């Protein structure tokens with residue numbers, strides 16, 4: 001009961017009240033994942049529609065973490081919300097979970113459109129759907145943990161801009177999330193493998209039949225994504241500077 | 245009891261922000277901490293409110309260690325940070341409600357408490373206004389209302405009255421006086437009359453060290469000079485105590501009861517204008533923190 005109040009507090013502060021009091025934010029979150037989707041679909045003359053819808057879903061999950069990083073730092077550094085929360089019965093874990101939820105709520109309008117598009121254009125089995133959902137959950141946990149960790153180290157918005165640029169490049173620009181990795185010429189493909197998002201994208205693209213990966217590569221993808229996510233989650237809980 | 249033992253805080257490689265602070269005071273009433281900018285007031289408040297981890301030494305409130313028993317302590321404390329700002333995209337009521345939810349209250353109870361806290365600080369007209377459009381002082385008041393609404397047993401307020409108009413400040417004083425009956429209030433302030441008026445115990449911090457601690461009467465005793473004489477007669481000479489030259493050329497002498505009597509008699513004889521008062525907190529503050537000496541006003545025996 002108490003924990004649900006604490007989680008709800010974050011959802012209100014970081015999503016519902018923002019959307020209610022500043023409606024313009026809705027338009028932005030709605031358009032961001034859709035814009036690249038439109039470009040890719042146009043350029044590929046529609047052939048990459050299904051894969052880009054999945055890409056946009058992954059992108060939305062990753063953006064949640066990048067957004068969280070900025071939101072948390074803003075609340076911490078400019079309003080001292082975190083100081084007030086630290087000295088309250090809310091734990092770091094509950095605060096992170098609440099803020100993670102808030103990012104989902106905040107992206108809900110975009111997510112809903114993407115889910116409708118996915119139901120219309122992505123044809124796959126029940127297993128494919130389950131795998132896609134699992135990999136989305138994984139990449140969401142990963143990016144939330146990373147966002148939380150980074151936010152506790154930032155003491156100024158200028159640092160956040162740096163984190164923001166870095167994360168966007170590593171997690172969304174380099175990895176082939178809107179198109180199959182085979183589109184990238186070989187030597188450069190290894191660079192893409194430096195980003196955890198690439199592994200998630202491979203799994204998702206395999207699940208809907210855009211890539212045919214051998215079981216061994218798929219296993220590696222899962223191992224990498226699970227290991228990285230778990231490592232980051234543990235780091236976020238242990239190493240975050242919740243208490244300075 | 246609030247107990248600090250050898251409490252030291254260092255930020256990175258900087259000099260100590262707090263240096264081996266030792267004191268213990270009852271955890272009731274109002275404790276006011278005063279000191280110059282950078283003295284370490286906020287650092288001490290943040291350590292006690294379980295936000296910062298001390299570099300060495302320890303502190304506890306009512307037997308709960310601020311590090312080891314932080315989780316238990318957090319059920320009972322609330323802090324208004326010095327640099328807290330009202331979140332602009334929330335209304336006054338939404339600000340308070342969300343904080344109370346973090347404290348674990350239900351939504352219904354949070355809304356009720358928010359409303360009564362706003363009324364208590366005369367903010368009901370701003371209940372549904374975004375804090376973005378409130379004046380600076382009103383924003384601060386919303387934050388004060390937020391902390392009050394939580395009704396925690398131990399309340400840290402770091403410069404709560406900064407930026408408030410005189411009437412709002414007096415209103416807040418009334419609220420704090422009411423609050424201290426059942427709560428322990430840890431207050432920092434730069435308004436010495438505020439500390440003088442409200443505090444049961446006053447601490448004077450300077451460069452991370454505690455220079456004085458006690459009630460106003462005890463601080464007067466510690467300073468050794470219970471009286472302050474102020475006069476326009478520039479060549480007044482004292483045998484004991486300290487003399488401070490004011491900006492207008494007047495001389496202020498802090499001294500003992502006996503010497504104050506002697507000086508007063510002399511000033512009367514000289515038909516000089518003067519006033520005599522018990523030493524104020526401001527006098528003591530100057531004395532402890534600045535130690536000003538005006539050589540020409542001392543008389544050798």
Ligand SMILES: Nc1ncnc2c1ncn2[C@@H]1O[C@H](COP(=O)(O)OP(=O)(O)OP(=O)(O)O)[C@@H](O)[C@H]1O
Pocket residue numbers: 255258261279280281282283284285286287288326
């Ligand atoms: N986050 C920080 N990192 C590094 N140094 C800090 C930090 N916070 C405070 N300090 C330093 O610690 C010392 C004490 O600062 P503190 O904020 O506790 O003072 P204060 O008494 O509250 O001052 P003020 O009246 O200006 O609020 C100062 O020298 C300050 O520069």
Ligand SMILES: [Mg+2]
Pocket residue numbers: 285286287326402
């Ligand atoms: Mg301060």
